[in-house]
Amino acid sequence: MTATATRPAPPTPPARHARRRRFSRQTREMWVLMLPALVPVLLFSVGPLLYGIALAFTDARNTRNHETSFVGLENLGDLLTAEDFWSSFRIGMIWAVSVTGLQFLAALGLALLLNQDLRFRGVARVLAVVPWAMPPVVIGLMWKLVYHPDAGILNSVLGTHVNWLADFSLALPAIIVVGVWTGMPQTTVVLLAGLQNVPRELYEAVEVDGAGRWRKFWNITLPQLKPVIVAITSLDFVWNINQFGLVYVLTQGGPGGQTRLPMLFAYEEAFRYRFAGYASMLGLAMAVVVLAALGLYLWRQMREAK
Template identity: 65%
Template sequence: MSVAAPPPKAAGRGTPPPRTARARKAALGLDGGTWFLLLPALIPILVLSVGPLLYGVSLAFTDAQAGRTEPTEFVGLANLADLRHDTLFWESFRIGLVWAVSVTALQFVLALGLALLLNQNLRFRWFARTLALVPWAMPEVVVGIMWRLVYHQDAGILNETLSRLHLIDDNVGWLTSLSLALPAVIAVGVWAGLPQTTVVLLAGLQNVPYELKEAAALDGAGLWRRFTTVTWPAIKPVVIAITALNFIWNFNSFSLVFVLTQGGPGGETRLPMLFAYEEAFAYGQYGYAAAMGLAMIAVVAVFLTLFLRRRLKEEAG
């Protein structure tokens, strides 16, 4: 005896009706009209960013060289295999990590202090905020030339000032000393990138609800307690974002260090970007230089993934 199948249940009052694929795309804003409106933004990104990136990645697997009349050939992982044993490149990579981590950390600490100060209701606050943006308005090449004059061993204002204060007896070669060149360049990097970090953190501080800080003050919380319990949790997403971006920007620095030292003395400030530049345009090894860029992308991606995962777990916990 066959039993009739029960009729399908009617959708409940709170159960949404099933959507078709077209309806789901329309809800997500992925219909044809939206894609058409996105084309003016997508085309420049594809042509100016994604296209050159993919071309550079493809070069890493070829033997492309400058001035060759023979066609470029596919060599697979040969460039990456050679890169594994290139001690000079990995030394420059170590210097690049020291530079990027040092500049990023110092920028954050100083910018946070400056942003907290500029967030106070002080007289001439507008003027101080304007002055804080001055280094940001200067091109990196101009910044490098200016600081080369400041650090000049014989005519630099830094040695002149320290000498008049009787802090040094002989002029110091800030950019020619093996032990001082990298710290001197790091100081310039911090100075040049401080304004953008300060502006971002200041914007985050101004979005912290005043009522929360006032309530914490009424509960007897001091300045440090109010910062750790109210201000820091509110600006933590901003801190994560600007720290990650600063690390990428600093690790990929080129023009500032190139103008200051060109990687010297003795390779002590040769960042990986400078090393790749020399390999490509001084020695004509385009394929090998592209492999260096691919290695830098991979390692930085791993570092950033670990950093962001840890930060996001801390935020969620």
């Protein structure tokens, strides 16, 4: 199609007419071919999404005898003045930023290590990917046992008697550790792939100049990895702020709402207290916040890259 567009076209009317017909026929075929793929997307993804957005502007409740009516931005107003929401939002931000940050640092370390010429490198690489193979619910149950106040291995190793997941100040750090552990494999694998794409010649060139390990890392590895880092941290951030299953299994948002991430909050509003409209507005607001944060971050990275 690009070829058609750039070709210097003779401006005779009948030819243009013919080309337009061919073009529209192409379009038609494209649509027909895309239809099987498009239907499920429209039906199961775009449809519910639009429905959710529409719900956000109503006072819908999950009840049988409630007449839903349009309320405009009332839900948004309620949301912005609710202390619960802001504390949940704050917890969500602490969670997403610290998990993403720590995940990145730990994964970078691991990836650098696995990129070395170690013995048993193959085995080590496989082991590093193991958490990836586990569903979040299984990870949650496993860590619940680790943190168990009486039978957990953490307390028996440390010789303490702490109820990690029920303590007001320890619960959030405790689940952040689990979050970091869970997300490390993806990040490690992507960074490792990035590391292996750094051209050898660059290292050889600076070695000639007599650069040490640190300089090599700082001046070659990091700038070369930058596009990969930007991509994986933004994906991790989105993934983390929308985390639900793991925390639902570990703490259900407790104790006293100390680990109530925004998605848990929305779930509670919709399925426990049955305010479907309010919960939809919450989901919508979070989507907007994530998109805005991400857009800003990516835009700045792009500008720097230029």
